[in-house]
Structure formats: structure tokens, C-alpha cells
Amino acid sequence: MADTRPGATARIIRWIDYRLPFVQFLNHELNEYPTPRNLSYWWNFGSLSGIMLVVMIVTGIMLATQYTPSADLAFDSVERIMRDVNYGWLLRYLHMNGGSMFFAIVYIHLFRGLYYGSYKTPRELLWIIGVIILLLLVATAFMGYVLPWGQMSYWAATVITNLFSAIPVIGPGIVTFLWGGFTVGDPTLHRFYALHYLLPFVIVAIVLLHLVALHRHGSNNPLGIDQKGPQDTIPFHPYYTIKDLFGLTVFLLIYAFFVFYAPNFLGEPDNYIPANPMQTPNHIVPEWYLLPYYAILRSITFPILFISSKLAGVILAFSSIFILFFLPWLDTSPVRSARFRPIYKRVFWLLVIDVIALGWVGANPPEGIVVTVGQIATLYYFIHMLILFPLIGKLERPLPLPSSISAAVQSGGARLSGAGAPLAKP
Amino acid sequence: MAPERRWRSPEMLKHVFAAMALSTVLLAPVLVRAADEIPLPRQEWSFEGVFGTYDLASLQRGFQVYKEVCSVCHPVKHLYFRNLAEIGYNEDEVKAIAAGYQVTDGPNDEGQMYQRPGRPSDPVPGPFPNDQAARAANNGALPPDQSLIVKARPGGPNYVYAILTGYKEAPEGFKMLEGMNYNEFFAGHQIAMPPPLSDNSVTFADGTPATVPQMAHDVTSFLTWAAEPNLDDRHRIGFKVIMFLIVAAGVFYAAKRKIWAPIH
């Protein structure tokens, strides 16, 4: 470029924007983008999960350049990455622990949405897209876990794919189709690898939809009330870029601690034993982030009507996620934020405890008290979703909402902590 | 008073702690269950902790124990002779160690497999050509690969050490199967491996007395290195990364406060 007069960059940008409004778009969506001025740190987890997706894709692609998806070679190729590839151990530990970190972030993001009613109108589709992303994440993580081809990889694949055999009549055929053989084997590993590589890019596409839906009406906020004008918002940059950057750094500290000082803490020792189709580990457990679903799956120990216990467990485990699709309509309260919902605010924590209890059940062999706790916790989960959500919305008398975000900010937040102090009525 | 504090929801944090406390209560039975078994005695390991590094002298002694005792039955499939340079052997020593083994190579021009002395680039050969041969030679029990054993067992080095030192007389009335040995720390207490170590099984060149605990400690250190050869790098880089992130977090937090000051 010969022309170096001041303003040349601006002219180039204008030239491009006239044809492809790319810079304009970025400026509008990431720079000026009006964001509620009162977002708490709980709102960091959305951008964090986006960053984590990028970290997983980048480390994953680098690992894929060294990994061999073959039943005979997969385990050794992972060990070669760990031992001989430059910084291979770092990439692998980043990817392996990154999965756990990703789920931790996504779950906090999800529960934040639950607490502050972020799924309510007009953000129903935003929420539904989020649930789709969760489903895809679970599938991707499961298939990724199979790739190292250790004992737990192999038997997790066996147990989970076997779930489909619970479907009457066509079940066994489906399982053979999924395996590409008569047991989990080489064809299974190959297809899981292909899908594990493909699905993250599908997730990227759906995350973009998630962002489009988000930017349509903007972020929800801790008060759960709508933006009423420019006085309620601040530009995304620099306010939330710096806040997200700080949050990211704190998160990276935790992530780095696991990667460098406890890289196998969240893993299973059995996965350092090569897959052996002729010998089952004594106790098959999924990764921690799938434990609640696993607990629901196993908690049905009796047939329900004409449905076998196995099939009923499978249906309920899937339903535990699918039910989230209907949450915007199950929750009948017009008030979004739990801050102004005295009953829901407390009941919310029962769900958190319930999910943690399910996780504990999933981690333990299904014997004695574990089974009972699992059944109660499963029952509660569905009661919470199907009965408590509609009921509380009807019965509860919400606290008065502040007239606007800016009004609430000016009046001082101390009394907003739920003490029920009177606020200006709209 | 930090202005943004008013927008945190203290009740939410309180509940987070409550949920964490409750989950601890819920998890307690897990800990109780673990207490049914004899807890693994904890050892002092040089590689533990943020600044932990391998003790090369101990690793070399451990390699000697592996080579003279364990390698009779157990392979270290993922270890190459060249790796031994990482535990302090110089190039000539590694070559000499490798040359002390016969490895199978081939086929040669006549189409035959042949034996030749090992080279640093060779994997350390195992005692048996395949698992079936290993089982046949060991009453049907398969001596597991040792190169990942420390990472493949709950308890890691403490477990391996405990097994090596956990042989005892079976208690009165304990029904032993034929050919099995009683070990306090093995699941079911019956292990096919006979006690591998006895005092002075090996003679250490550096004059360290070859007691069973000493040998168990050294060979466990060696196996930990075999399972996780990059631990020293990992700890060193990790410390730098975490220091960097702490500084960065401080700077970003200050910047955040400054930028947000007019908002509050």
C-alpha cells in the first residue's frame, strides 16, 4: 500500500464495509453493543464457555495431527503424544481437563440462567438453542472419552451404546449399527473419531445462532427487568471486555492448577490400562459431568407399566435434559429474577442440591442406600421440573420490581438483596 | 467500599457455600466406605507438591531394582532406552545398558528375524513375546505392564509401594487359593505375584542399604517417572504459568476497577 496518509485505514475499512459490512458488524455487536450495566460475575460464564470451545478445538486439532484412531494403535499413540511429542503432554492435559472445565462452566452458565429466569420471554429460543448445545456437548464429550481406548473408554462406550438395546424390537439392530460390528471395536472407534472431530464445528455454528438470539434482545440481568433505554446500558467494550478478561484470568488459574498439578485428578486410573474387551473393570463410572444422568439411568430398578426398567431408565435420563426445552412454559411466573421471587429463590437451591446428590449416586456402586437416594433424587428432579415450576409461579407473590435498571442502580443495591424493602413501583 | 459489591448477590454466594457443605455431607459415605479397606500408608515422595522433582539417584536405583527383579516378569512397554538419559545416565551409559539386552529385529535379506544388541532408540524389551506366553509362564496370571502402573491404580505411588511392602502371613481362617499370596493392600488380599523383594535382592552401587522399604521406594519412584516422565517440566512450567496468571489477574482487576469507576 503506497498511500500512507492518515485516514488510509479508515478508507480501507469503509471500502470493505460498503461491500461486506464486517467491521461494522463487529463494532456493533462487540464494541458498542449495549449491555445491561448491572451484570454480575455470574454473567462471565457465557463468554468463558465460548473461549473454552475455542481452546478445545485448537488443542483438539493439534492432538488429531498426532493421534491414530485404530483399536490397535490408539492407546499407544496417546502415550506417544504424552511422551515423545513436543509439549504433547501439555496439549493432552489441556484437552482432557478442558472437557471438565468446559462442563463446569456450562453448568454454572445454565444454573445462572435458571436462577435469573433467563429462559423467559423473549429469550425462549435462546434457551432452547443453549439446551441443544448442551446435548451436543454431552455427545461430543462421550465420543472424545472413547478415543484414548483405555479400559474406561471401552466399557463406557459399551455401556452407553448398549442403552439403545433397551428400545423394543429394533434396539439390538440399532446397537449393531452404532458399533459397526458385534461389539465395540475398531469400526466404532473410527466413527467416534470422525464425529468427535465434526461435532465441535456443528457446535460453533449453533453457538453463533445462540449469539444471534442473545443479541436480538440483549442479555438478561440480575434484576431480570428489561432495558428501558440508554441509561440502563453501557457499551460492551471496554466495560465487559475488561471484566471478562479478568474473569477469564481467574478461571485460567483454576484450569492451570488442574493441568499442571492435578492432571489426572478428574480422570479414572482405569483409563491408563489399554482397552480389554475380555475383561470388565469392576466399577464403571462416567466422567463427573455425566454422573447425574447416569444416576437417573440406574435409579429405575423396576418396570414401569409395560416399559422395562432398563428402557424406563434410558427414557428418564434423556428426559432430564429434554425437559429443559419446555422450561420457558413450565415456569409460569412472569418475574424473571429469583431475587424478586421469595419462594423460588429458596427452592432453586433444592435443585442444585438434588443434582449434586444425583452426581454422588452416579459415582457409587448401586447398592443399598445409594439406590434409595438415587430414586428419591430422580423423583425430586422431575417433581421440581414438572410440578414445582408451574406451581410456584402460580402461588408465589413476587416482590415489587424496580422501575428500571438505572433507577435500581441509583437507589443503591443493598436493599435489593431480597430483604423485601419497598422499591419504587413502575 | 467497592462499588460493584452492591451488585453481587451475597445470598447466592451464601447458598453456594451451603450447597458445598451439604455435598460434603453427602459425599461422606464415600470416604467412610474407603475406610473399610486398610488405608494406604502415605510415603514421602520427592516429586509431590508444586515444587516436586524426581530424585535422579533414587530413579537410577529404582531402575536397577526394576532391571534385576521386576523385569523377570513385568514389561515396561512404553519405555525406550533413550529415555534413560532423562534419569541422569550419560550417552555412553545408555548405549551400554541398551547393548546389554538382545532385541529381535528383521526380517534380514534372507527373510529371517534375528537377534542383535539393543540400541538407545529401541524400546526396552519385555520378558515375554506376548501376553499368552506371559500367562503360560505365570500360572495363568498376567504380570501387568509397569510403565503406566502408577497412573493406572487408585492411590498411585502409595499403592504400588504398599503392594510391594504389604505381604504378610494370611490371618487365621483366611481361605487362600493355591498359588496365591496374602497381601494386605491388594483387593481381595490374594495376589498371584509372590513377594518380589527381600533384603539385599540387589546391591546398590552408591552404597545405599538395599532394605525392602528402600528398594520399594526407589522402584516406585522409577515407575512414577516411567508413567509420567514430563513431571519435572510440568511442575516447572506450571509454576511460571500460575505466577504469570496471578500477576495478570491483578493488573486486569486494577484496570477493571479503573474503567468501571465512572459507572458506579
Next chain:
Amino acid sequence: MADVAQQNVHQAHPGETRRDFLLLTAGAIGGVGVAATIWPFIDTLNPARDTLAESTTEVDLAPVQVGQRLTVKWRGKPVFIAHRTPEEIKAAQDVDISQLRDPQKDSERVQKPEWLIIVGVCTHLGCIPLGQHTGDPRGQYGGWFCPCHGSVYDTSGRIRQGPAPLNLWLPGEAELASKALYKFTSDTAITIG
């Protein structure tokens, strides 16, 4: 929207059935074409020919002495073949099946009483039970003992103690929910699968 457009066309040309017919045919042909194109893509995921070739296993039983047990691999799973002694057969037949967790007569589980052929995968959590080798613990019913959670099977492979819910499967039973998937090709040879 397409419906609306079509309706408008209908109103403009009442009785125009030839057009409808052509559109319908075009749609049907397109559908068949798409389905026929998709099928090969889906079918590539089904077991390939080399995998199918391994789905049957022929076993020569002649070398298996009375009292001996043999493990063969079939579809990646271990199949237990037991040449039962007369005492074992008697023990298996004399059981009062109403007392069993998964009631099945011994005669329903064998084609020839001296040969018991079962899949060696515990029905509890899929472990491989012990009892195939001399010296293995066989449990108090002389059959098989699962080391994982202590399920005990009798000489007919039926569950007698422990957490397993069902008897050890006959080959193919789990997949087909019907008859066992093996046959005697001669007195001392079987084909599984």
C-alpha cells in the same frame, strides 16, 4: 406458503388434475432418488463384510475332555463351552426351578446335556466370570463365580447368588431374544453364529 400458492393455482384452473399428477410424480421420483442415494451412506455404517465374516465361529469339540471347559471368542465376546460331567448334569437337572431368580430348566439351556454353551459375560455388569480354568473359584454350585460383585452361577450357567439378575446368556440370545444361535454340525463340532 407453497400450499397457498398451489391453492391459488387450483382455483385458477379447476379440474386441472394432470398438473397435480405430474407434481406428485415428480415429488415421488425425487423422494425415491434421495432415499436411494442416502441408503448406501447409511449402510456403510453397518457391519462390514470382514466383520460379518467373524460373526460365525466353528469349534471342534473333540479335544475337550469330560469335565474340561474351553473359552472361544465369538463376536468379540468369550463363549464358555463346558463338557459337563454326569454329576454336573445331574446337579443342573435336579434343581427346583421355582426357587431360581431366572427360572429356566436345564433342558432349555442345552442342546445336548453334556455340552453347555453360554456367553461368558456376567449379566450384572458385564464382567467375565471365573471357572474356566482348573483352580479357578467356581462358587458353591460348581459353575462359575464372578469376581467383580460375587455372582454365583450353577453348572447350567443359571444365577444362584449375588447381584446378577439373569442367567448367563446363550449365544445370540441377548441379540435375538430367541433360541440359542449355535448348532451341532457333527457330534463333536459346533458352529456358533
